[in-house]
Amino acid sequence: MKLSLLTVVKRWTAVSAALCGLLALNAPAAQAITCEVTPREIPITLSYHGAKLTITGQTAPDDDLILKISSKPHDTAMKHYGKVGGLVWMKTGGLEFKGVPGVYLVNTTKDLNLILSETERDQHQLGYEAMAKATKIEDDKGQPAERKWFDEFTRFKEKEMIYQIEQGTITRQHGEKGNTFEIVVNWPYQAPPGIYNIDLLAVNNGKVVDKAATTFEVKRVGIIAALSKMAVDQAALYGIMSVLIALAAGTAVGAIFKKGGGSH
Amino acid sequence: MYMYLPIALTSVNYLVVIGLGLAVGLLSGLFGVGGGFLMTPLLMMIGIPPTIAAATDANQIVAASASGTFAHWRLGNVDVKMGVYLLVGGFLGGAVGVQVIKLLRATGGADFLIKMTYVVMLGLVGSFMFVESLHAMRKKKVASAAPAAQAKVAAPEKKRNGFFASLPLQVYFEKSGVTHSALVPLFLGTFVGVLAAIMGVGGGFLMVPVMVYMLRMPMHVVVGTSLFQILFTCIEVTFLQAYSNRTVDFFLALLLLFGSVFGAQIGTVLGKKLHADQLKILLAILVLAVTVKIVLELVLQPSLLLAYAGGH
Incomplete structure (x- = not known):
């Protein structure tokens, strides 16, 4: 009897431990990470001057968050300045930055370097240091170029507003609706049309523990789309139209001035 | 306040762009550049x-110079015959200049030159x-005493005419x-x-002094004729670009020309009120200011050491 009681106690302990383990495993599932963006499509109209992107979702309560918005990586050709003859600054050569995103915007809940280990930052391409390690830079002769040019590259892109790392910008709320987050991103008008990726990473103890992703599209519409298409598909007609309208506008204003008698 | 430009892929404050057009159009009408x-x-x-x-600028110059040429035409300030000769030469020179640039780019150091x-x-x-x-x-x-001064000015012109007179195909430009x-x-x-092709500009600021000092044309005809020549050069450039x-960028050109056509008219009227020497000295100051700006750009370290490939 005593043995069986012990067995029962052991079994209960084992079942309880298993249940606790299951609960612990299920905890993230209950707090499944989600990421939604509004709007899903940003129309480029005639009066377009950028947009406001609202990104919301749910995550585990204790995780820190990193949100990366980027475009598909591609090779970017640049020219660099150098001093000629020790006196004048000129464009002295070309550089090709291999596989860099055109747009790279990162927002976090805290300092990126504090919440994520270097290995993880490198693996997920988070932060300029991680990008620099992964980016090959070649000069005109195909030779590797100095690392300093990557820093110049990020400075250049930051000035264009299409590269940015902002820390502590994601706000969290813990309430009846669960553990939610929200961030409003000022989408730069300098970012070209295209499909952009949003990657949300939940971070705990210096490691990425969960991920969610979504996309949105920046798209030319209406007259902007029509003119862009015409400039490419009917370049001759576009050129003639540009000349004729300029001529008409010039002579029409000339005629208006004449009628007004302002020319003398 | 903002307008998106479909080819430049950027958004601009249209009042700023119209203002730029107005200011540059005014200079165009005033000086014939x-x-x-x-x-x-x-x-x-x-x-x-x-x-x-650079390309869109050529398009807006079509409008500004059309407006300016029209205004000067009414005032009788366009020497069409001279304009056509200069234009034919300009087209030839442009073609040669483009080849020179190609050659220089191949050998390197074109930007410096x-x-x-x-x-x-x-x-x-300047x-x-x-x-x-x-x-x-x-x-x-x-x-x-005006006659004495005029006599002094006329003397070197006679010498110049003597040299030019020895060349064949003499033509009188009425x-x-x-x-x-x-x-x-x-x-x-x-x-x-x-030179215009090498420097990537229309050449008005070079053509005006050439007409004044080498062809000895009167300043009021120089401005009208220069605009006439620029008009045709820029039509060609706009189409080719x-x-x-x-x-x-058609929208950018529209905004610029909206300002520049009015600016050109105001410039033409203003030009009539200024003396030829005043006009020349103002243009000289403008050209010298641009020279100083370029020299400073060359000597001072740029704030960004990179630029997109494809620019000039």
Whole structure:
């Protein structure tokens, strides 16, 4: 009897431990990470001057968050300045930055370097240091170029507003609706049309523990789309139209001035 | 307040762009220059990519110079015959200049040569015009006896005519009241065309001094004829840029020309109220200011050491 009681106690302990383990495993599932963006499509109209992107979702309560918005990586050709003859600054050569995103915007809940280990930052391409390690830079002769040019590259892109790392910008709320987050991103008008990726990473103890992703599209519409298409598909007609309208506008204003008698 | 530009892929404050058009159009009507050497850097300053800025600028100059040419035509200030000779030379020179640039790019160091050509040509033209106009203005102030001053001015012209008179194909240009061999405007047009192509500008600021000092045309006819020549050059450039490079932004051009056509008319009216020497000295100051700006850009370290490939 005593043995069986012990067995029962052991079994209960084992079942309880298993249940606790299951609960612990299920905890993230209950707090499944989600990421939604509004709007899903940003129309480029005639009066377009950028947009406001609202990104919301749910995550585990204790995780820190990193949100990366980027475009598909591609090779970017640049020219660099150098001093000629020790006196004048000129464009002295070309550089090709291999596989860099055109747009790279990162927002976090805290300092990126504090919440994520270097290995993880490198693996997920988070932060300029991680990008620099992964980016090959070649000069005109195909030779590797100095690392300093990557820093110049990020400075250049930051000035264009299409590269940015902002820390502590994601706000969290813990309430009846669960553990939610929200961030409003000022989408730069300098970012070209295209499909952009949003990657949300939940971070705990210096490691990425969960991920969610979504996309949105920046798209030319209406007259902007029509003119862009015409400039490419009917370049001759576009050129003639540009000349004729300029001529008409010039002579029409000339005629208006004449009628007004302002020319003398 | 903002307008998105479909080819430049950027958004601009349209009041700023119209204002730029108005200011440069005013200079165009006043001096007979296209204003490309001013407008392209100004557009780049507000975030327009260099290739789009240069090509679209040519499109807006079509409107401004059409407006200016029309205004000067009514005032009887366009020497069509001289304009056509210069234009033919300009087209030839442009074609030669493009080949020169290709050759230089292949051998390297083209950018340096372009910048130096810019500085030397602008510096020379600006300094010469400034000194000459200042001299003429002082002379008029000191010596109120006009006939004596005129006699002094006329003397070197006679010598010049003597040299040019030895050339074949002499043509009388009624509107300008000068006789030159047809080869002279053709050659000078070609020369300006070569330099304009190398420097990537319309060449108005070079053509005006050439007409004033080498062809000895009256200043009021120079401005009208220069605009006439610029009009046709820029029609060609606009079409070629749109067709070959797809770099003409129609909306940007519309905003610029909206300002520039009015600016050109105001400039023309203002030009009639100013004395020829005053006009020349103002243009000289403008050209010298641009020269100083380019020199500073060359000597001072740029804030960003990178630029997109494809610009100039």
